[in-house]
Structures are given as structure tokens and as C-alpha cells.
Amino acid sequence: MINPKTFLQGLKSLKGSRSPAIPLGACFIALGALLKDAGFNLQQSAASSLFTYALPGQLVMAESLLVGASIVNIFIAVWLVNFRLYPMTVSLFPLLEHKSQPKWKYYLSCHFLAVSSWLIAKDGYQKIDKKHRIDFWIGIGIGTWSTAIIMTVVGYLSADYLNKDMLIGLAIVNPVYFFCMMIGAMKNLSVSIAVIGGTLLGPLIYLISTEWALLFAGIIAGTTAFLFGGKKNGK
Amino acid sequence: MASSQIIILAIVATSLATFISRFMGALTSEKVSVKSKVFEWFNCVAYSTLAALLGRMIIFPAGVLADSDLLIRVFVLVLCILVFIFSKKNLVIPTILSAVLLSFFNSI
Numbered sequence: 001m002i003n004p005k006t007f008l009q010g011l012k013s014l015k016g017s018r019s020p021a022i023p024l025g026a027c028f029i030a031l032g033a034l035l036k037d038a039g040f041n042l043q044q045s046a047a048s049s050l051f052t053y054a055l056p057g058q059l060v061m062a063e064s065l066l067v068g069a070s071i072v073n074i075f076i077a078v079w080l081v082n083f084r085l086y087p088m089t090v091s092l093f094p095l096l097e098h099k100s101q102p103k104w105k106y107y108l109s110c111h112f113l114a115v116s117s118w119l120i121a122k123d124g125y126q127k128i129d130k131k132h133r134i135d136f137w138i139g140i141g142i143g144t145w146s147t148a149i150i151m152t153v154v155g156y157l158s159a160d161y162l163n164k165d166m167l168i169g170l171a172i173v174n175p176v177y178f179f180c181m182m183i184g185a186m187k188n189l190s191v192s193i194a195v196i197g198g199t200l201l202g203p204l205i206y207l208i209s210t211e212w213a214l215l216f217a218g219i220i221a222g223t224t225a226f227l228f229g230g231k232k233n234g235k
Numbered sequence: 236m237a238s239s240q241i242i243i244l245a246i247v248a249t250s251l252a253t254f255i256s257r258f259m260g261a262l263t264s265e266k267v268s269v270k271s272k273v274f275e276w277f278n279c280v281a282y283s284t285l286a287a288l289l290g291r292m293i294i295f296p297a298g299v300l301a302d303s304d305l306l307i308r309v310f311v312l313v314l315c316i317l318v319f320i321f322s323k324k325n326l327v328i329p330t331i332l333s334a335v336l337l338s339f340f341n342s343i
Contacts, residue, residue, distance in 0.1 A: 017325045026334060034298055044242050051250035056288060059297045061249040071244050079252040084284040089260020091278040094269045103265075110261040111254065115285060164299065169338030171300040175292045176312055176333040180319040180326055182286060190275070194282035202287025203294035213291060218284025225279040 002105075006132035010139020013120050020116040020144055023177035025151040027055055030170040031062075032155020033162055038062045042156055049152040053145055054114055055174065057082040080211050084218065088118050095125050096133040105134050112141025119181040120144075190229025197221030307340045 014021045028049060035045040035058075052058055057078040064074045089110055096106075117140045128136045155162075162170075186192040201217035209216070267274050292300070293308055300308070314336070315329035322328050 017327055019327060022327055023330050026330070030299060040242055041239075044239075044246060048246050048249070051246060052253050054253045056292070056297070057249055057253050061245050063297055065242065065245055071241070071248050074245050075248040075252045078249045079255065081288070082253045083256050084281070084288060085253065085256040086260045086263075087277045087281040087284060089257055090263045090267055091274065091281040093261055093264030094267045094274055097264065097269075106261050106264070107258065110257040113257050113260070118281075164302065165338045165342040167299045168303045168341050169334040169336075171296070171298055172303075172308060172311060172337045173330050173334050175289050176315045177326060177330045178285070178289050179312060179316060180324075180329055182282065182289070183316060183319065184324055185282070190279055191282050194279045195286045198283030198286030199290040201283075202290035205287075206291050206295055214284055214287050217287035217290075218280050221283035221287065222276070222280030225283060226276045229279065 002138060003132040003135045006128060006135040007139040007142075009128065010136040010141075011143045013124065013140050014143045014147065018120075018123075020120060020177070021147055023173045024116055024144060024147045025154075026170040027174035028148045028151035029155035029158065029162075030167050031055060031058055032152040032157075033159035033167055034059070034062050034155075035152070036156050036159045038065050040156075042153065045156045046149055046153050049149045053111065053148055054082050054085065077211065081214060083215055085113055087218070087222070088115075089113050092118055092121055092137075096121075096137050098131050098134065100131060101134050105138065109134065109138050109141055112137070112145050114144065114148075115178055116181075117141050117144045119178070119185065122185065123181075188229065190225045192225075193229045194222050194225035197224055303337060303341050307337065311336045311340070 013019075031049070032045055035048065040048070048058055048061070052061075060077050060081050061074055064077060069077070092113070093106060093110070120140050121137055125133055125136065182195050186195055198217055198221040201221050202213060205217045206213035267277065293312055294305065296308070311333050315333045318329040318332060319326065
């Protein structure tokens with residue numbers, strides 16, 4: 001089944017100076033408070049993080065509900081903002097692939113795919129024996145996922161004690177953490193072009209189309225990085 | 236304020252819309268080799284889509300962050316990235332600092 005040693009190695013990524021627990025906690029506390037504001041009860045807030053577990057999509061959902069958008073509109077808006085999970089999965093799962101591992105592990109554990117777990121896995125997979133990498137991933141996933149659910153509940157319950165300035169402070173932790181992680185990942189030219197290009201194009205294209213901005217910015221900047229970054233690296 | 240039924244439907248719709256991308260990714264991964272060009276392309280697109288999302292979160296944020304000043308957000312971000320680089324890539328210090336700084340600047 002699951003190799004306990006590798007699983008624990010993954011789970012332990014929650015500790016230490018590169019821990020994702022603080023940023024995850026901060027942003028899901030802010031989300032819990034926001035969901036309370038949007039009229040969710042405690043169970044619904046927890047269920048949202050349990051079943052969706054993708055912060056930008058949950059923010060879109062909450063904001064859409066507040067302005068009275070239809071369910072179909074919410075579905076499309078969330079799909080577009082969370083579409084990034086598709087290329088992210090394809091750029092991680094082949095690294096975790098092993099013939100001896102059953103497919104259900106991959107099909108179920110793809111639910112853990114989020115920015116934090118992805119960045120940690122990309123950072124650490126090389127140190128893990130190829131055969132057990134999927135168990136390492138499941139360890140990371142269980143750790144980050146449960147942190148998110150617990151902190152959503154904490155945020156919901158503490159909403160009355162948090163003032164607006166504190167919530168704003170909590171909300172910036174997430175992008176700051178991710179930017180730092182991405183800068184740490186800029187070890188070759190193609191990733192550097194992808195990160196810088198995406199950062200610039202994302203907000204720029206957003207001015208033209210709010211819904212399609214991420215998809216277009218990602219494909220344009222990513223393809224540019226692929227075409228120009230690869231050659232100079234001699235790959 | 237939305238009714239309870241609408242909220243549950245919204246949670247289901249959001250979860251489905253999110254899981255589709257993850258599951259399609261897991262299926263596509265079975266056909267993609269780590270050494271292939273396709274894998275490299277997906278890797279670049281993943282990083283740039285993520286960067287685009289983060290750029291948008293800072294410049295055009297959703298949620299409570301929208302109530303803070305753009306210049307302050309950019310200032311806090313740049314400062315925290317510098318702290319990250321000069322603290323030998325420690326992630327705990329810059330993330331805590333970012334929350335404290337933004338709360339502080341926003342309250343004055």
C-alpha cells in the first residue's frame with residue numbers, strides 16, 4: 001500500500017524554515033472569515049475547503065455569490081481560474097510515475113494538487129526513491145490539505161475577532177509566499193522567463209479580458225519560455 | 236445573502252470545476268514522458284500560469300485584499316522578496332513580515 005517512511009517524509013514538509021503551514025494557515029483563515037461574510041455556515045465553509053481546496057477558485061465562488069451570479073457562471077469562472085491545475089498536474093505527475101504503483105493512488109491524490117503542495121513536491125521529489133515518490137506526494141498532500149480545512153474552520157470561528165486590517169494582512173501572505181517559492185525555483189532560463197513573463201502578462205491581459213487572462217497569459221508566456229529558454233540551456 | 240441551497244450548489248459546482256482540471260491532468264500525465272518536449276512545455280506553462288495568477292492577485296486582487304492600496308501591496312511584496320533572498324531563502328520570516336507590514340500600513 002503506502003510506504004510509511006516516505007509518506008512521513010512528505011508530511012514533515014509542513015515543518016521547518018520552508019514550511020507552507022503559515023501561509024496556508026493565513027490565507028485559509030482569511031477565507032473562512034470571508035465565507036462567513038458571504039453567508040456560509042461552519043459546515044459549508046469546511047466542506048468548501050474539503051472538496052474544492054483551491055483558494056483562488058473559492059474566492060471567485062464567494063465573490064460571485066455575493067453579487068448574485070448564477071451557478072453556471074460560477075462553474076465557468078472557477079474552471080477558468082483553476083485551469084492552471086491542469087498544466088501543473090501534467091508537469092508533476094510524470095515525475096511521480098512508477099509501474100509498481102496502482103493507478104487509484106494517482107487518481108485520488110490529484111485532489112491534493114494546489115500551488116503550495118506542487119511547489120514543495122517540485123522542490124523535493126529528487127531526493128526520494130522513484131518507486132515511492134507518489135507516497136511522498138500523498139504525505140505532502142494530506143498535510144497541506146488538512147491544514148487548509150482546519151484553518152478555514154479557525155478563520156470562520158475567529159471572524160468576529162479579526163478586524164479588516166488584520167484580514168488584509170493575512171490575505172497578502174499567500175501571494176508573498178508563492179512569489180518567494182517561485183523565485184527560489186528560477187534555477188534555469190526557461191522557468192525564469194515563464195515566471196517573469198507570466199507575472200507581467202497576467203495583469204496586462206486582465207485589462208482586456210478578466211476571465212481568459214490567466215489562460216492566455218499562461219500559454220503565451222509559457223510557450224515563449226519553452227521556445228527561448230530551452231535553446232540557451234542547451235537542452 | 237445567498238440561500239443555503241444555492242450555497243451547497245455553488246460548493247458542488249466549484250469543486251467539480253476544480254477537480255476536472257486535476258483529474259484531466261492525472262490522465263494526461265500517463266501519456267507524457269518526463270524526458271519529452273511536451274513535458275517541458277507543460278512545465279513552462281504551469282509556471283507562467285501560476286505567475287500570471289499571482290501577478291493578478293497583487294495588481295487586481297479579489298477578496299479583502301482589494302481594500303488595500305496598490306502601491307503598498309507592491310512595496311510589501313518587493314520588500315519581502317528581498318528579505319527572502321537575503322535570509323538564505325527562509326520562507327517563514329518574509330511571510331510573517333508581509334502580514335504585519337500590510338496590516339500596519341493599512342491601519343495608518
